[in-house]
Amino acid sequence: MVAPVFGIGFVAMASQCQIRICATDRKAARKLAQPAIDEIRRIETSYSRYRADSVVSRINAAAGKHRVACDEETSALFGYADTLFKASDGLFDITSGVLRRAWDFRVARLPAPETLDVLCALIGWGQVQRDSLGVFLPKAGMEIDFGGFGKEYAADRAAAILADRGAQFGYVNLGGDMRFIGPRPDGRPWIIGIQDPRRKNGVIASIPVSCGSLTTSGDYERFFELDGRRYCHLLDPISGWPVRHWRSVSVVAPLAVASGSYSSIAMLKQSEGLNFLDGANMAYLAVDNRGNMFRRDLSSQ
Amino acid sequence: MSNSSCLRLDETSTTVVPVTPPGLGATILAAALILPGIAPVCAETAPERAAIGFKYLDYKDSQPDLDRVTARAPSINVVLPLGDAWSIEAGGMVQDVSGASPRYHTAVSGASKFSDVRKAGNLGVTRYFPSGTLTLGASSSRERDYESQSLSLQGSLSSDDRNTTWTWGIAGADDTINPSNRRVSNEKKKTSDVLLGVTQVLGTRDIGQLNVTYARGQGYFSDPYKALDNRPRARGQTAVLARWNHHFTSTEGTGRLSYRYYSDTNKIRAHTLSAEYVQPLPYGFTVMPLLRLHSQSAAYFYVNPVYDPVYGSPFPPGYTFGGNGYITQDQRQSAFGAHSYGAKLSKQVGRDLTLDIKVENYQQRGSWKLFGDGSPGLQPFYARIVQIGASYLW
Amino acid sequence: MNSGFDRRPGKHADLAVVAILCALSGGCTLLTPVQPWQKGTLARPEMTFGGDSLDLKNSEHVYQNREAASGGSGVGGGGCGCN
Amino acid sequence: MSFFDVKGRAGRGVAAILFVAVLAAPTHALERGSVAPPFDLDGTKGAVKLAKHQGKLVYLDFWASWCAPCRQSFGWMNEMQAKYAMQGLQVIAINVDEKRDDALRFLSSNPASFVVAFDPAGATPLSYRVMGMPTSLLIGTDGKVISEHIGFKDADKIALEEKIRLSLGISGAGK
Numbered sequence: 001m002v003a004p005v006f007g008i009g010f011v012a013m014a015s016q017c018q019i020r021i022c023a024t025d026r027k028a029a030r031k032l033a034q035p036a037i038d039e040i041r042r043i044e045t046s047y048s049r050y051r052a053d054s055v056v057s058r059i060n061a062a063a064g065k066h067r068v069a070c071d072e073e074t075s076a077l078f079g080y081a082d083t084l085f086k087a088s089d090g091l092f093d094i095t096s097g098v099l100r101r102a103w104d105f106r107v108a109r110l111p112a113p114e115t116l117d118v119l120c121a122l123i124g125w126g127q128v129q130r131d132s133l134g135v136f137l138p139k140a141g142m143e144i145d146f147g148g149f150g151k152e153y154a155a156d157r158a159a160a161i162l163a164d165r166g167a168q169f170g171y172v173n174l175g176g177d178m179r180f181i182g183p184r185p186d187g188r189p190w191i192i193g194i195q196d197p198r199r200k201n202g203v204i205a206s207i208p209v210s211c212g213s214l215t216t217s218g219d220y221e222r223f224f225e226l227d228g229r230r231y232c233h234l235l236d237p238i239s240g241w242p243v244r245h246w247r248s249v250s251v252v253a254p255l256a257v258a259s260g261s262y263s264s265i266a267m268l269k270q271s272e273g274l275n276f277l278d279g280a281n282m283a284y285l286a287v288d289n290r291g292n293m294f295r296r297d298l299s300s301q
Numbered sequence: 302m303s304n305s306s307c308l309r310l311d312e313t314s315t316t317v318v319p320v321t322p323p324g325l326g327a328t329i330l331a332a333a334l335i336l337p338g339i340a341p342v343c344a345e346t347a348p349e350r351a352a353i354g355f356k357y358l359d360y361k362d363s364q365p366d367l368d369r370v371t372a373r374a375p376s377i378n379v380v381l382p383l384g385d386a387w388s389i390e391a392g393g394m395v396q397d398v399s400g401a402s403p404r405y406h407t408a409v410s411g412a413s414k415f416s417d418v419r420k421a422g423n424l425g426v427t428r429y430f431p432s433g434t435l436t437l438g439a440s441s442s443r444e445r446d447y448e449s450q451s452l453s454l455q456g457s458l459s460s461d462d463r464n465t466t467w468t469w470g471i472a473g474a475d476d477t478i479n480p481s482n483r484r485v486s487n488e489k490k491k492t493s494d495v496l497l498g499v500t501q502v503l504g505t506r507d508i509g510q511l512n513v514t515y516a517r518g519q520g521y522f523s524d525p526y527k528a529l530d531n532r533p534r535a536r537g538q539t540a541v542l543a544r545w546n547h548h549f550t551s552t553e554g555t556g557r558l559s560y561r562y563y564s565d566t567n568k569i570r571a572h573t574l575s576a577e578y579v580q581p582l583p584y585g586f587t588v589m590p591l592l593r594l595h596s597q598s599a600a601y602f603y604v605n606p607v608y609d610p611v612y613g614s615p616f617p618p619g620y621t622f623g624g625n626g627y628i629t630q631d632q633r634q635s636a637f638g639a640h641s642y643g644a645k646l647s648k649q650v651g652r653d654l655t656l657d658i659k660v661e662n663y664q665q666r667g668s669w670k671l672f673g674d675g676s677p678g679l680q681p682f683y684a685r686i687v688q689i690g691a692s693y694l695w
Numbered sequence: 696m697n698s699g700f701d702r703r704p705g706k707h708a709d710l711a712v713v714a715i716l717c718a719l720s721g722g723c724t725l726l727t728p729v730q731p732w733q734k735g736t737l738a739r740p741e742m743t744f745g746g747d748s749l750d751l752k753n754s755e756h757v758y759q760n761r762e763a764a765s766g767g768s769g770v771g772g773g774g775c776g777c778n
Numbered sequence: 779m780s781f782f783d784v785k786g787r788a789g790r791g792v793a794a795i796l797f798v799a800v801l802a803a804p805t806h807a808l809e810r811g812s813v814a815p816p817f818d819l820d821g822t823k824g825a826v827k828l829a830k831h832q833g834k835l836v837y838l839d840f841w842a843s844w845c846a847p848c849r850q851s852f853g854w855m856n857e858m859q860a861k862y863a864m865q866g867l868q869v870i871a872i873n874v875d876e877k878r879d880d881a882l883r884f885l886s887s888n889p890a891s892f893v894v895a896f897d898p899a900g901a902t903p904l905s906y907r908v909m910g911m912p913t914s915l916l917i918g919t920d921g922k923v924i925s926e927h928i929g930f931k932d933a934d935k936i937a938l939e940e941k942i943r944l945s946l947g948i949s950g951a952g953k
Binding site for chain 3: 354355356358360362374376377378392419421438440442444447449451452453455462463464470471472474494495496500501502503504505506508510512514516538539540541542544546548555557561563565567569571573579593595597600633634639645657659661663665682684686688690692
């Protein structure tokens with residue numbers, strides 16, 4: 001007797017989300033999933049750039065003025081951001097969000113070089129001052145945001161809650177960032193399709209996963225095309241321009257927050273991306289800008 | 302209790318969990334792991350359980366102007382743990398040898414072609430005790446003209462602090478020889494071996510071992526395919542093996558040194574020195590260069606390739622027809638030195654699969670004998686060994 | 696002249712060897728004992744004397760086939776017509 | 779999940795066991811009833827002090843990433859922690875790896891729902907006179923050693939759980 005699996009869908013962090021777990025009936029599944037969904041919403045509210053009362057908004061509003069005290073969780077996230085900054089040679093920078101002011105992906109228009117110069121001067125995690133009392137952005141106009149790994153962090157927290165509540169089988173899917181609690185109830189792995197970066201409903205590979213996480217960064221999430229060139233939302237914080245070496249990079253790691261960071265850094269590292277993943281011993285599937293596929297270890301479960 | 306089916310509670314074993322050298326990736330993963338409220342919830346599959354290994358050996362040797370023997374041998378080995386206290390090991394191989402029949406004197410030409418198949422198998426059962434092991438093994442080998450059966454018992458006992466392990470072993474083999482030329486039939490050879498050894502942890506990065514083996518055989522030791530071969534019907538062999546492994550912290554590499562002294566009742570004395578260095582490399586690669594030096598003196602009844610002026614080859618000067626004196630012209634019983642060098646490259650593929658390739662170049666020369674002259678008139682001997690392998694754990 | 700080679704195999708009590716063996720196991724008291732929790736390096740497969748058993752078997756077979764010496768690392772395993 | 783973890787030298791583990799056996803040594807390290815030596819170590823989630831857990835039944839475990847029976851014990855320790863936390867059990871696992879990265883990598887594939895501390899210098903196992911890997915001790919609410927166990931085998935689980943239950947004052951069979 002294998003228990004049935006239920007999918008609980010919801011919208012959070014501007015993405016289609018789903019928790020799949022096994023339970024006796026749909027009502028029990030919903031009850032089991034609710035605290036995890038609540039946790040995802042809590043993270044969304046606490047770290048939203050769009051809510052004036054979020055810690056992120058308060059820190060950004062105080063840029064160039066004063067330091068803002070932050071709680072233990074926020075400090076821990078800053079600590080993680082610091083590791084990513086160092087491990088990526090400065091490419092993964094949580095202060096690079098200011099570039100959004102120049103790149104509007106709803107309209108196909110290139111920013112003026114001087115705009116980018118001004119904004120790039122506001123980027124620099126290295127300048128951010130952190131101590132036990134809080135965090136201070138030294139220049140007015142500087143911004144931090146946890147968009148680079150917040151969704152993955154939420155997926156990990158949600159999975160931990162579900163596991164804590166006794167879930168043994170299933171996964172949390174936050175807009176394609178997937179964190180697995182365990183295999184299917186019969187012990188077989190979940191088979192996860194990797195989206196074709198050029199065909200909306202196409203799949204380029206199917207990967208069996210039971211545990212850990214699978215996340216994908218791609219140039220197809222937000223982009224515009226101009227004169228036959230694609231400009232995607234992943235921006236190099238040093239040049240201010242979109243990266244273009246990879247169409248997508250999928251990474252498998254024990255934690256979603258880690259795999260998400262690996263896939264983003266690989267995108268940002270451009271031609272050095274695979275060396276970075278190889279050096280980190282990560283399993284991946286990458287598609288370059290000519291459609292060539294590179295994979296390592298993804299199906300050897 | 303939470304996620305018990307994910308955290309598989311498997312039986313324990315004394316296998317060792319490999320450690321990967323830290324890379325850049327560890328920093329991100331390690332930093333992620335200390336984030337509050339998140340933790341990996343699924344356990345990895347159980348550690349190494351059973352192991353299956355496969356090797357394919359391709360051997361080819363030659364002497365100047367003569368391609369001698371070609372051998373191809375696939376072999377397989379399975380180790381299967383049974384619960385906490387037992388394991389079974391089984392293996393088998395098929396060796397296909399073909400080529401010119403071994404020249405007894407390298408100066409003699411006109412070797413005839415031959416081809417033979419050898420099939421061998423072995424089975425062992427090990428019982429693990431809190432401070433030791435006991436292994437009972439059996440093996441069997443069969444060729445058209447040669448059969449061998451053997452039984453062995455080996456044990457080990459460790460000190461309370463596990464820094465010293467004593468090993469002992471006894472074995473007996475029963476061989477039957479039925480050469481195709483019917484020179485003899487149903488000849489027997491019975492051998493018994495004993496082993497005594499001690500393995501000692503010398504430091505956190507050093508371990509040493511000293512083994513002594515003694516083998517005593519009775520029966521037919523001669524080579525039935527060599528016209529003049531006649532060897533004593535009893536042989537005693539003593540080998541002393543000293544090994545030392547050292548791990549270099551600076552390179553994460555391991556040096557493995559071994560020396561063996563051998564002596565037997567045929568008055569052969571041999572020194573064998575071998576050195577290997579195991580270097581782990583990025584991306585799961587490991588490279589191991591190896592060097593081996595061997596030197597031996599001749600059996601007292603070995604005769605040099607100098608022939609009687611009247612009867613000519615293969616008869617040594619003053620050869621007495623119908624006599625029963627011991628004689629051999631087998632190059633393996635002569636005095637020579639051997640050099641061998643090579644390298645093994647292995648690659649870890651995924652977590653459970655290892656692929657490897659080993660290439661080795663082996664050479665013998667009379668002039669390479671250490672401590673004195675080698676047998677005169679020996680032709681240089683070359684062998685090229687290529688071995689590919691795979692091993693899988695599940 | 697060759698018939699004069701008939702000698703009886705001499706007895707081989709290698710006392711020296713036994714002495715070395717005892718010295719090594721006894722002399723170990725001089726070493727600082729390595730504690731159980733310090734054995735991470737010693738636990739690496741390449742630090743053990745076992746290793747790739749098929750590889751060892753193949754190498755031993757090849758050398759034994761070409762040289763007169765053998766033994767030292769174990770007992771049993773069976774013979775073949777090749778030596 | 780196995781594919782992200784490209785382990786180094788995974789092979790030959792089974793054959794390599796003979797000389798670095800890490801199973802039980804027959805001698806007892808600390809006398810029963812003796813006071814458990816205090817420790818104050820770095821852990822995955824801040825400082826780990828034995829004194830902080832006084833009043834609880836502490837299951838103290840010494841482990842290393844290279845020790846396979848240790849790996850086997852993690853699932854069981856998670857189970858014990860979950861089962862008996864309410865009754866006052868605290869599992870504390872002290873890692874003795876020289877490099878913390880090795881320990882973290884182990885933890886990433888063998889999650890621990892109990893307290894994990896790091897002692898790369900080995901001062902704690904020395905003070906507890908650890909005789910083999912893994913070693914576990916039960917430390918009573920009074921801070922005194924109740925029992926000690928070296929090694930971890932499937933067959934040990936029942937006896938170890940029974941000791942925990944007895945020490946917690948729970949009678950009857952488990953589950």
